[in-house]
Amino acid sequence: QTIYLKDYTPPAYLVDEVHLTFKLHPTKTLVQSRIAFRPNPENPDGKFELHGEDLTLHWARINGQDWKPATRSGILTASAPNAPFIWEALVEINPSANTALEGLYMSNGVYCTQCEAEGFRKITYYPDRPDVMAPFTVRIESDLPVLLSNGNPTAQGEGWAEWHDPWPKPAYLFALVAGDLVNDADSFTTKSGNDIALNIWVRPDDIGKCAFGMEALKKSMKWDEDVYGREYDLDIFNIVAVDDFNMGAMENKGLNIFNSSAVLASPETSTDANFERIEAIIAHEYFHNWTGNRITCRDWFQLCLKEGLTVFRDQQFTGDMRSHAVKRIDDAIVLRAYQFREDNGPLAHPVRPASFVEINNFYTVTVYEKGAEIIGMLKRLVGDDAYARALDLYFERHDGDAATIEDWLKVFEDATGRDLSQFALWYHQAGTPRVTVTEEYADGVYTLHLGQHIPDTPGQTDKSSMVIPVAIGLLDEKGHEVLPTTMLELTEATQRFTFPDLASKPVLSVLRDFSAPVILEHEQNKAQRAFLLAHDTDPFNKWDAARSLAQDVLTDMVLHDAAPDAAYLDGLTAVLRDDSLEPAFRARVLSPPSQDDIAQALVDAGHVPDPTAIYRAHEALTLTIAQHLQDIAPRIFAEMAVPGPYSPAADAAGKRALSNTMLSLMSKTDGGRLAAQQYDAADNMTQQLAALTALLKIGKGAAQTQQFEQQWQHDRLVMDKWFGLQVGCAAPETAAAIAGALTDHPAFTMKNPNRFRAVFGSLKANTAGFHDPSGAAYDLMADWLIKLDALNPQTTARMVTSFDTWRRYDADRQAKMRTALERIANAPDLSRDTTEMVTRMLG
Numbered sequence: 001q002t003i004y005l006k007d008y009t010p011p012a013y014l015v016d017e018v019h020l021t022f023k024l025h026p027t028k029t030l031v032q033s034r035i036a037f038r039p040n041p042e043n044p045d046g047k048f049e050l051h052g053e054d055l056t057l058h059w060a061r062i063n064g065q066d067w068k069p070a071t072r073s074g075i076l077t078a079s080a081p082n083a084p085f086i087w088e089a090l091v092e093i094n095p096s097a098n099t100a101l102e103g104l105y106m107s108n109g110v111y112c113t114q115c116e117a118e119g120f121r122k123i124t125y126y127p128d129r130p131d132v133m134a135p136f137t138v139r140i141e142s143d144l145p146v147l148l149s150n151g152n153p154t155a156q157g158e159g160w161a162e163w164h165d166p167w168p169k170p171a172y173l174f175a176l177v178a179g180d181l182v183n184d185a186d187s188f189t190t191k192s193g194n195d196i197a198l199n200i201w202v203r204p205d206d207i208g209k210c211a212f213g214m215e216a217l218k219k220s221m222k223w224d225e226d227v228y229g230r231e232y233d234l235d236i237f238n239i240v241a242v243d244d245f246n247m248g249a250m251e252n253k254g255l256n257i258f259n260s261s262a263v264l265a266s267p268e269t270s271t272d273a274n275f276e277r278i279e280a281i282i283a284h285e286y287f288h289n290w291t292g293n294r295i296t297c298r299d300w301f302q303l304c305l306k307e308g309l310t311v312f313r314d315q316q317f318t319g320d321m322r323s324h325a326v327k328r329i330d331d332a333i334v335l336r337a338y339q340f341r342e343d344n345g346p347l348a349h350p351v352r353p354a355s356f357v358e359i360n361n362f363y364t365v366t367v368y369e370k371g372a373e374i375i376g377m378l379k380r381l382v383g384d385d386a387y388a389r390a391l392d393l394y395f396e397r398h399d400g401d402a403a404t405i406e407d408w409l410k411v412f413e414d415a416t417g418r419d420l421s422q423f424a425l426w427y428h429q430a431g432t433p434r435v436t437v438t439e440e441y442a443d444g445v446y447t448l449h450l451g452q453h454i455p456d457t458p459g460q461t462d463k464s465s466m467v468i469p470v471a472i473g474l475l476d477e478k479g480h481e482v483l484p485t486t487m488l489e490l491t492e493a494t495q496r497f498t499f500p501d502l503a504s505k506p507v508l509s510v511l512r513d514f515s516a517p518v519i520l521e522h523e524q525n526k527a528q529r530a531f532l533l534a535h536d537t538d539p540f541n542k543w544d545a546a547r548s549l550a551q552d553v554l555t556d557m558v559l560h561d562a563a564p565d566a567a568y569l570d571g572l573t574a575v576l577r578d579d580s581l582e583p584a585f586r587a588r589v590l591s592p593p594s595q596d597d598i599a600q601a602l603v604d605a606g607h608v609p610d611p612t613a614i615y616r617a618h619e620a621l622t623l624t625i626a627q628h629l630q631d632i633a634p635r636i637f638a639e640m641a642v643p644g645p646y647s648p649a650a651d652a653a654g655k656r657a658l659s660n661t662m663l664s665l666m667s668k669t670d671g672g673r674l675a676a677q678q679y680d681a682a683d684n685m686t687q688q689l690a691a692l693t694a695l696l697k698i699g700k701g702a703a704q705t706q707q708f709e710q711q712w713q714h715d716r717l718v719m720d721k722w723f724g725l726q727v728g729c730a731a732p733e734t735a736a737a738i739a740g741a742l743t744d745h746p747a748f749t750m751k752n753p754n755r756f757r758a759v760f761g762s763l764k765a766n767t768a769g770f771h772d773p774s775g776a777a778y779d780l781m782a783d784w785l786i787k788l789d790a791l792n793p794q795t796t797a798r799m800v801t802s803f804d805t806w807r808r809y810d811a812d813r814q815a816k817m818r819t820a821l822e823r824i825a826n827a828p829d830l831s832r833d834t835t836e837m838v839t840r841m842l843g
């Protein structure tokens with residue numbers, strides 16, 4: 001059944017204190033609770049209701065009296081006193097049988113929890129909603145050596161430990177870990193002089209992979225003090241790595257739990273991209289301590305309140321640690337590839353949805369990444385100083401609250417005096433706005449016409465104009481800036497901006513730094529784009545000119561069999577030679593948009609994309625680039641060699657990114673000679689994996705693939721790469737068969753989400769392979785999602801989005817994808833999670 005934001009009512013009872021005692025057992029864990037409730041004056045007529053799922057209730061008492069509560073579909077009701085009272089209950093749960101990885105479960109012998117969004121109800125009966133906040137005291141009884149929960153440790157003995165978290169928190173931030181773990185320990189002194197104990201807890205084999213995460217944690221703590229004035233607020237901060245985890249990580253108060261892939265790192269086993277992602281996720285979860293934990297969400301419709309802001313903060317952090325320009329480019333690549341795809345398909349939803357069936361289905365790129373873009377736009381509109389003032393006010397006014405998007409916007413209105421009612425539409429209207437651009441120049445006056453329209457999305461039509469910050473600059477014909485970056489505010493359906501006193505018709509650089517998450521409709525010929533690629537002073541737009549050029553070139557190749565344009569190729573050469581540009585930036589310029597990006601662009605232009613034709617064009621373009629750069633590539637490859645021991649630092653990583661771009665291009669013309677050499681010589685995973693990828697992409701590398709397996713079979717995270725790479729690099733007609741064969745490999749298991757994603761996430765990402773006309777990949781994906789749903793609904797519901805583009809394609813592919821979706825929809829006992837997704841996609 002559907003839950004609506006408009007039906008929100010405050011809780012009937014509030015909680016003053018929670019005491020939990022866990023007697024851990026793999027199949028029969030006992031959870032005893034003692035909870036102090038009191039009636040909420042804000043909802044005096046409300047009923048006492050507790051959530052509970054998959055619990056065996058042994059007994060319950062109210063004020064010491066045995067109580068026989070009634071239960072119906074996950075809700076327990078009891079007629080409770082209209083005065084403060086004590087609820088006590090004993091329930092039994094089975095962590096070993098918990099394959100959904102929600103609530104209390106076991107991962108490789110480690111007890112761990114995942115409660116966001118509504119997993120606490122699988123641990124005990126409780127008002128499992130984020131607006132009920134309480135301090136928790138937890139006692140854990142177990143023979144395992146390490147027993148952890150939220151807050152500070154208060155007492156421990158042989159076989160038990162007690163923890164107290166003084167900060168009132170919602171149940172979704174509860175966590176418990178017990179296991180045979182070891183810790184990498186360190187400390188951090190806050191700016192007001194408190195010494196915080198820091199630990200990363202891992203299985204003993206992984207103790208050598210914690211150092212980088214620990215540094216990232218300390219940098220995050222310092223950064224949040226310096227940039228947002230936020231200090232840590234407990235005596236201890238624990239991170240735990242677990243192998244089986246549905247998402248990246250979780251910000252439980254004082255006890256963050258991480259997918260091991262999001263925290264464990266070593267030069268031999270992790271790529272540069274892994275290091276950067278780990279640094280960002282550690283920061284993200286740490287930053288949640290203020291934006292999420294100290295100020296939480298009133299209800300799950302407000303999820304973007306904590307996620308959009310925290311993603312924005314982790315993006316700022318990565319920009320500060322590494323490169324702002326490159327980070328902005330990488331964020332735009334992700335946004336366009338995944339969020340625009342979502343926003344322009346059957347799963348489109350507002351950043352703050354108005355309804356849902358299963359909240360886990362709304363941990364989306366729209367809520368997270370578009371949510372972060374909204375924060376970025378606010379900051380652009382009000383300016384940096386006003387943003388800082390608004391954030392100070394937010395922390396001051398709402399510390400300890402379960403807040404809403406309205407609260408958030410009000411803080412900005414109060415801090416700046418600005419009316420944000422139209423801006424608020426960004427939270428309510430789904431769909432990617434299209435911004436049209438036309439230009440005129442006469443008598444020294446340049447006139448820019450901007451327009452906007454927002455496409456219909458499921459359940460939403462006839463949308464209102466939004467506030468769109470459009471950053472522009474103007475260049476003269478020599479490439480000098482005649483108008484530096486200027487923020488225009490587009491608020492009407494069409495608007496005109498004039499710029500007088502220009503000696504000649506300027507060249508427009510529009511949507512600088514990707515100032516809003518919109519799609520530009522701007523007629524520009526290849527020569528104009530090549531000019532911007534050569535001269536734009538805004539690094540984002542310089543890169544974006546290369547991207548638009550590549551997109552034009554590829555669509556011309558697909559639609560008209562055209563040859564790659566010389567202006568594009570020469571533009572790439574010039575960038576590659578320009579050593580005033582960061583290597584990481586040059587690597588981004590050299591990479592054309594993905595095949596799915598091209599499909600999106602073709603759909604936007606009114607065509608039916610053919611993934612096979614796009615694949616061929618992509619291959620042909622890559623070969624042409626390789627040939628065009630043949631002379632200069634070896635020189636750049638040599639220049640970018642990083643001497644000495646591996647360092648994951650941004651500059652070294654940037655050099656490797658560029659040298660490996662060269663390697664992959666050179667392998668197109670040297671038969672893989674250099675890649676094979678690099679593979680043999682590699683002393684770090686970045687170099688080893690890049691070499692293997694280059695070989696697989698030219699249909700070679702069989703021996704290296706075997707060698708890699710021999711070398712790494714003991715390391716789960718590296719083996720995930722091994723599984724993923726073979727599927728990801730497979731030629732279209734073989735991708736499904738390779739994925740199918742890998743599911744027979746003894747190390748394949750669908751119980752581990754990382755391993756399942758390695759195979760099936762890579763199949764989805766191999767666009768031409770997934771859409772091979774045989775339909776083999778559709779069938780394989782459907783078969784396995786049906787199997788996985790019985791074990792792990794959350795990961796199934798996420799992966800089933802592989803089919804969300806089905807309406808884009810030709811009749812034959814549509815029919816095949818639809819059949820696959822219907823087969824999933826009709827599977828017996830399909831989970832609520834997957835049912836909701838499939839229903840939305842079938843429309």
Ligand code: ARG
Nearest residue numbers: 116117247249250251360363
């Ligand atoms: N709050 C976590 C984060 O953003 C994500 C956890 C969501 N988990 C889930 N099962 N929906 O880092």
Ligand code: ZN
Nearest residue numbers: 284288307310
């Ligand atoms: Zn988050």
